[in-house]
Amino acid sequence: MLTKKRIKQTMVFFMASILIACEDFVEVDAPDYKIIREDVFNSEETARSAMTGIYNELFRSSFSNGTQYSVTVLGALSGNLLMNIRETNLVRMEFQQHEISAENTSNLFLWTSAYNMIYNTNAFLEGLQSSETIGSEVKNQLQGEAKFVRAFTYFYLVNLYGEVPLVLTTDYEQNQLASRTHSEEIYTQIILDLEDAIENLTDENEDIRTKVNRYTAMALLSRVHLYNRQWQKAEELSSQVISNNSYILQEELSDVFLANSQEAIWQISPIGSGATTTHTNEGNFFIIDPIFSFLASVQLNENFIANFNDDDLRLSNWISYNESLNAYFPFKYKIWNSNEQPSTEYSMVLRLAEQFLIRAESRLMQDDHKGAIDDINTIRNRAGLAPLSNTDNLETEILLDEIMEQRKKEFFTEWGHRWLDLKRTDRYENIWDNNPFWEDTDLHYPIPAEERIKNPNLTQNPGY
Structure with missing residues (x-):
């Protein structure tokens, strides 16, 4: 989950991404990385560019970028398709052997990057909703795109970790101590987001x-x-x-x-x-x-x-x-x-x-x-x-x-x-059958220990 410090860092990074995406449309006189959300959502061009910033972040974000910290690599190790060439890489070997510790850094990067993405989409949706200058057609389209990305991210969180906190706001006070939500409720939200996306998105692109x-x-x-x-x-x-x-x-x-x-x-x-x-x-x-x-x-x-x-x-x-x-x-x-x-x-x-x-x-x-x-x-x-x-x-x-x-x-x-x-x-x-490390509790990855220290309401998956 996101601490107050991380939320601030994430918003700075998100807005910096938006700033880069918007540089062709706006002149920014404010200091570096300081951009007011109202400025981002005061025109359709800058709002579209903000959504482009979210797409761009998917290529940088650990869980979605295809690197050693991604769902693609870690899932293939867990799925018995990939093997580490060097067994000295203990962090990745834990995924191959199904002996993942709650302190595993790759697991932490996967979790935090996914929640950073969810925070970004929540911030985008809130800014979009509060805008009085963006037309309904564009607003609906962009809302559908952002809700799709949020649903996509939650799909992997719920399938990798089981019950996870369902965070639908940027409200720090509400998020900092969020408890885990039943998987069925997570899926309900995923379906709601995707159905809303289907209703609002066009066949374009x-x-x-x-x-x-x-x-x-x-x-x-x-x-x-x-x-x-x-x-x-x-x-x-x-x-x-x-x-x-x-x-x-x-x-x-x-x-x-x-x-x-x-x-x-x-x-x-x-x-x-x-x-x-x-x-x-x-x-x-x-x-x-x-x-x-x-x-x-x-x-x-x-x-x-x-x-x-x-x-x-x-x-x-x-x-x-x-x-x-x-x-x-x-x-x-x-x-x-x-x-x-x-x-x-x-x-x-x-x-x-x-x-x-x-x-x-x-x-x-x-x-x-x-x-x-x-x-x-x-x-x-x-x-x-x-x-x-x-x-x-x-x-x-x-x-x-x-x-x-x-x-x-x-x-x-x-x-x-x-x-x-x-x-x-x-x-x-x-x-x-021949893996001495395997236990049925390995079906879910552990909730990162660092996140549980910051949020005492985060319980751990069985077996960890």
């Missing part, structure tokens, strides 16, 4: 994949309903996204993670870092450069590699090998280091392939085996695999295994999908 639109909110809400076993709702929303011709599965796997890929429903641009480099953090962290291999931190689990069919195009396109380290590594992003303009790769957050597998699972749970197989085959065909036959009368459990297998091979090292899938489907028990 379909060709600019770094901006949230109505279908972006639909895509995330379909996932939320899947996690909550609301199969019909998940199917309906995923079908709406799939039917939108603006989103197309890329035939060439090497094109999937390019900037403004047609498969992308939402991406985060590295331009948001404000640096001269234009590569993604995922590419920079995962790729083992042949010359600078000594800088490598993680590799793919060999058991995961061995489970691929030799004909699977994802094996040849999204995985590479470093001979000097005898290590396989994720190669979805092809650029390790670059300052070329414009950026040719963006960090993928939501993409169309997930919607097909969401719909496949939802259809299967409603006994629509044919529909489920059709969606599974869409993913298998793109991967170069033989289609499943509708005439084989495959049992539900066999098809569910196939869906989980396709999710694992499709979304490895993307936003912790495998770790969250294992948890939500209760498939984790057999994964760590």
Whole structure:
């Protein structure tokens, strides 16, 4: 959670981001980093630029930036897909071994960066709501974008930690001692935010994949309903996204993670870092450069590699090998280091392939085996695999295994999908039979000890 000092620091940083985003629109005579909220929300141009500041912050924020502190990396370690190259990195080894201490700094960065993002969106929403100069159409659009980002952030908090404080205001007195909120209430707020986003957002920005639109909110809400076993709702929303011709599965796997890929429903641009480099953090962290291999931190689990069919195009396109380290590594992003303009790769957050597998699972749970197989085959065909036959009368459990297998091979090292899938489907028990460290209480990360010192109302998850 946020202390009073951190709240002030966060607001300064947030407003500094807004200042950078707004520099083309306003002249600021005030001292550095001092910008009054009313100034930000006194015009539509500066308000839009403030929202751009939030998008940019997603590329810098630990939980969402694709670095060693992100959901992508830590979730892949927890999900048994990544392994540390050097076991001397005790902070990351705790995630790999499921022995995370409450003092783990990566866990602290993940938690605090997520709550900083929530505070930023709350501050933006309050400023937007109090504005008397922004038209209702623009206000509704920007409100939908900010509520989407808040819902997106809470989705990961509730799935990684379970019960977490539900903070919907910037009021320090109210927030400093906030207790944890039941997961169902967190999900209720996520759904409310996403439904509000769907109502207020337009279909615009379909060709600019770094901006949230109505279908972006639909895509995330379909996932939320899947996690909550609301199969019909998940199917309906995923079908709406799939039917939108603006989103197309890329035939060439090497094109999937390019900037403004047609498969992308939402991406985060590295331009948001404000640096001269234009590569993604995922590419920079995962790729083992042949010359600078000594800088490598993680590799793919060999058991995961061995489970691929030799004909699977994802094996040849999204995985590479470093001979000097005898290590396989994720190669979805092809650029390790670059300052070329414009950026040719963006960090993928939501993409169309997930919607097909969401719909496949939802259809299967409603006994629509044919529909489920059709969606599974869409993913298998793109991967170069033989289609499943509708005439084989495959049992539900066999098809569910196939869906989980396709999710694992499709979304490895993307936003912790495998770790969250294992948890939500209760498939984790057999994964760590030989792991002496595993206990069922490891399903949730610990509440950071530092946060509990600052807020005595924060209880700890069992097992920590």
